Amino acid sequence: MSSLPPAARSRAARRLVGAAARGRFALPVCMRCGAVQYPPRDVCVRCLYERLQLRAVPEGGTLLAVTTVRVTTDPWFRARLPWRIGSVRLDSGPTAIAHLHGGCEAGARVRLELKLDRSGEAVLFALPAVETATMQDDRQLREFTQEPRGRNILVTDGSSALGRETARALALAGARQVWVGSGQSSPAFAPRAVPSAGATDLPNIMPLVLDAADPRQLQQCAAQIGAELDVVVNTADGFRAGGGLSPDGAALVRASFEAVVVGLANLAQAFGPALCARAADPAHGMPAWVNVLSIYACASRPEWGAYSAAHAAARSYLSCLRAQFGRAGVRVAEVLTGPLDDPAHSDQPPPLVRPGQVAAAVVELLRAGREEVVVGEVAQDLLARLADSPKALERELARGVP
Amino acid sequence: MSLPARIARRRYDDVVIAAPVTIPYQRHSTQSAHWWAGRALRRVLEVARLSAADVDGLAVSSFSLAPDSAVGLVQHLGVAPRWLDHIPMGGASGVVALRRAARAVQAGDADLVVCVAADTNQVDSFRNTLAGFSRFAQDASHPYGAGGPNAMFALLTDHYMRRFGVQREDFGRLCVAQRANAARFEHALLRAPLTLEQYLAARPVCDPLHLFDCVMPCAGAEAFIVTRAPVAAALSLPAARLLATIERHNAFATDAIQERGGWLLDAGELWDMAQLGPRELDLVQTYDDYPVISMMQFEGLGLCAAGEAAQFVRNHTFTLDGTLPHNTSGGQLSVGQAGAAGGYLGLVEALRQVTRAALGNQVERARTALVSGFGMINYDRGICTGAAILRGD
Numbered sequence: 001m002s003s004l005p006p007a008a009r010s011r012a013a014r015r016l017v018g019a020a021a022r023g024r025f026a027l028p029v030c031m032r033c034g035a036v037q038y039p040p041r042d043v044c045v046r047c048l049y050e051r052l053q054l055r056a057v058p059e060g061g062t063l064l065a066v067t068t069v070r071v072t073t074d075p076w077f078r079a080r081l082p083w084r085i086g087s088v089r090l091d092s093g094p095t096a097i098a099h100l101h102g103g104c105e106a107g108a109r110v111r112l113e114l115k116l117d118r119s120g121e122a123v124l125f126a127l128p129a130v131e132t133a134t135m136q137d138d139r140q141l142r143e144f145t146q147e148p149r150g151r152n153i154l155v156t157d158g159s160s161a162l163g164r165e166t167a168r169a170l171a172l173a174g175a176r177q178v179w180v181g182s183g184q185s186s187p188a189f190a191p192r193a194v195p196s197a198g199a200t201d202l203p204n205i206m207p208l209v210l211d212a213a214d215p216r217q218l219q220q221c222a223a224q225i226g227a228e229l230d231v232v233v234n235t236a237d238g239f240r241a242g243g244g245l246s247p248d249g250a251a252l253v254r255a256s257f258e259a260v261v262v263g264l265a266n267l268a269q270a271f272g273p274a275l276c277a278r279a280a281d282p283a284h285g286m287p288a289w290v291n292v293l294s295i296y297a298c299a300s301r302p303e304w305g306a307y308s309a310a311h312a313a314a315r316s317y318l319s320c321l322r323a324q325f326g327r328a329g330v331r332v333a334e335v336l337t338g339p340l341d342d343p344a345h346s347d348q349p350p351p352l353v354r355p356g357q358v359a360a361a362v363v364e365l366l367r368a369g370r371e372e373v374v375v376g377e378v379a380q381d382l383l384a385r386l387a388d389s390p391k392a393l394e395r396e397l398a399r400g401v402p
Numbered sequence: 403m404s405l406p407a408r409i410a411r412r413r414y415d416d417v418v419i420a421a422p423v424t425i426p427y428q429r430h431s432t433q434s435a436h437w438w439a440g441r442a443l444r445r446v447l448e449v450a451r452l453s454a455a456d457v458d459g460l461a462v463s464s465f466s467l468a469p470d471s472a473v474g475l476v477q478h479l480g481v482a483p484r485w486l487d488h489i490p491m492g493g494a495s496g497v498v499a500l501r502r503a504a505r506a507v508q509a510g511d512a513d514l515v516v517c518v519a520a521d522t523n524q525v526d527s528f529r530n531t532l533a534g535f536s537r538f539a540q541d542a543s544h545p546y547g548a549g550g551p552n553a554m555f556a557l558l559t560d561h562y563m564r565r566f567g568v569q570r571e572d573f574g575r576l577c578v579a580q581r582a583n584a585a586r587f588e589h590a591l592l593r594a595p596l597t598l599e600q601y602l603a604a605r606p607v608c609d610p611l612h613l614f615d616c617v618m619p620c621a622g623a624e625a626f627i628v629t630r631a632p633v634a635a636a637l638s639l640p641a642a643r644l645l646a647t648i649e650r651h652n653a654f655a656t657d658a659i660q661e662r663g664g665w666l667l668d669a670g671e672l673w674d675m676a677q678l679g680p681r682e683l684d685l686v687q688t689y690d691d692y693p694v695i696s697m698m699q700f701e702g703l704g705l706c707a708a709g710e711a712a713q714f715v716r717n718h719t720f721t722l723d724g725t726l727p728h729n730t731s732g733g734q735l736s737v738g739q740a741g742a743a744g745g746y747l748g749l750v751e752a753l754r755q756v757t758r759a760a761l762g763n764q765v766e767r768a769r770t771a772l773v774s775g776f777g778m779i780n781y782d783r784g785i786c787t788g789a790a791i792l793r794g795d
């Protein structure tokens with residue numbers, strides 16, 4: 001097993017993981033006196049009140065001191081020395097130790113982000129206050145991102161506009177090569193069909209015959225490309241309308257689970273070991289598995305009940321992969337999207353999500369090193385209502401409010 | 403609500419300190435902290451010609467005693483004290499153990515207290531100590547490069563140098579003088595002469611800290627006895643009186659970064675209680691895991707003004723024959739840092755000096771000594787500070 005950075009954390013510190021996963025900057029704040037708490041505490045350092053909640057706080061700070069660590073007791077950092085850290089006075093009050101971008105100098109203003117480290121734990125990363133064009137290329141920053149530039153990426157399902165747009169966006173983002181799989185749902189897939197998706201000008205896109213329903217075929221694919229593979233983006237959507245009162249309800253569930261859940265499991269079994277092996281070599285960046293999921297994985301939409309259930313199951317299985325691939329140092333991320341603007345959803349009211357929006361979100365997620373991104377107003381609205389009241393949302397979805 | 407005015411601190415009357423013991427340090431040890439503590443206790447009893455049954459009180463400090471505490475140790479060592487304390491304050495442990503024991507003896511809760519600090523240093527134990535050092539360190543400093551105290555002190559040093567215009571040469575003067583003192587102290591692990599040029603040319607460890615700014619972790623033990631003057635006299639033990647002590651935790655918590663320590667809040671009380679001033683000292687022992695913190699002690703304890711330690715260092719010499727003998731055994735920087743025993747090292751050495759029992763490094767006319775402690779980088783700064791003034795006959 002490859003080494004990972006120190007992963008022990010208190011419960012209070014682990015509450016930062018959710019914000020880091022979504023790319024938000026939030027710290028515990030006292031609900032009585034408003035004092036921002038860092039390091040995370042269980043009781044307010046100013047007034048001893050025990051209700052502390054995560055709140056968005058200003059991202060700015062001043063870098064008070066800098067050091068370059070050249071000797072460490074930790075094997076993961078030892079493979080990455082020298083390592084710069086600093087002491088940052090946050091505009092919100094406390095002082096924090098943070099990983100530093102190479103452009104941060106003592107005395108200067110910085111902007112903080114919560115990042116997930118290779119262990120999947122939340123850490124603070126300080127960036128120069130003023131953005132520059134080459135900022136993403138920083139050696140230390142790239143340990144916390146899965147920047148697509150220069151990397152080898154598999155998009156599993158090129159049979160959909162979603163898959164083709166995602167491949168194109170990754171190719172344009174500078175991926176070294178993007179393999180586009182034929183997808184299980186399109187047995188008649190013609191590899192040559194991929195460039196016709198408007199990507200003829202992108203020589204780094206290569207079609208790949210890939211059947212997510214066939215483990216043996218997948219093993220052959222993995223043998224072919226696995227050694228170079230950095231990122232897998234699973235775009236299999238398997239959309240089928242219908243729920244509990246459909247005459248073919250059980251068959252519908254079976255088909256949805258085959259396409260979405262069994263397909264994911266097959267793909268993970270074939271390509272997961274390759275990603276885990278890749279993660280052990282510090283010369284490569286952090287490998288990632290990105291799964292596009294319907295927002296109805298979080299709350300069932302009754303008229304699409306089988307589809308919702310399959311995506312909920314896939315999301316649960318993804319959590320399992322996150323734990324198990326995570327132990328090897330592989331990021332497992334999800335892109336939650338509202339209904340897509342494609343032929344299958346032509347009867348749906350706006351706003352729908354254009355496939356290109358999801359594709360852009362995949363690129364952004366990798367670039368920022370996030371674990372979760374939500375695409376489209378429908379999806380964001382649904383999550384807000386879910387956080388507010390799951391039962392109210394269930395009734396609203398039952399009454400046909402999407 | 404306003405509280406009644408504080409009462410004046412009571413003096414320590416006839417409380418004395420005796421039987422300074424250092425168990426020679428080793429770079430690594432396969433033995434346990436119990437083994438090192440046991441050797442220190444036995445040596446104290448040999449020096450005082452006592453038996454284990456005479457151990458009336460015991461104070462223990464150690465980082466590597468787990469899963470035991472002082473409780474496990476009394477059964478392990480077969481002593482039955484009527485007073486027991488476990489003091490997990492790292493570099494402040496010596497001064498704090500002394501204060502606790504002194505009041506217990508003065509009040510009659512114990513007539514003779516043995517204070518022991520012991521730590522082992524097995525090959526991987528330093529790494530484990532760092533990884534699980536404290537909740538805040540686990541959550542908010544260790545995951546940032548796992549540089550340990552080197553990294554946190556590097557940040558404090560970087561800030562201090564820019565804030566007060568301090569140069570590496572200023573730190574080097576202290577380190578070079580301590581190494582010269584260590585040449586005369588047989589237990590120091592690092593006794594090879596060190597020049598300022600060698601100090602400046604050393605490899606960087608955590609910028610701006612270089613090799614000779616950092617202590618070497620090792621195994622070892624230190625101990626002493628706190629009792630009443632008549633007891634020490636009956637045992638024919640040379641002893642020092644305790645003139646004053648102070649202790650403080652988490653001072654200046656809202657300072658953005660540590661550039662001063664708790665001594666600054668309590669130094670007035672220390673000198674008042676001792677009824678003397680910094681100019682009457684014959685020697686000073688600071689807690690020196692890094693030279694920057696010795697500078698903060700000079701400032702905090704009133705030897706010089708805040709921010710002026712570098713000038714103070716330029717104006718003094720710190721060798722055994724210097725204008726202000728300082729860390730006369732070589733300090734932790736030359737003797738080694740044996741975990742919590744590092745918090746006893748200066749106190750035990752000061753006790754030897756003022757009782758004329760130094761081990762080859764006696765300062766002439768050493769009568770009054772200041773000992774300072776600093777402990778526990780819980781997160782980004784040291785939390786515990788303390789100091790004591792001892793006087794020999």
Ligand SMILES: [Zn+2]
Pocket residue numbers: 030031032033034035044045046047048049
């Ligand atoms: Zn509060």
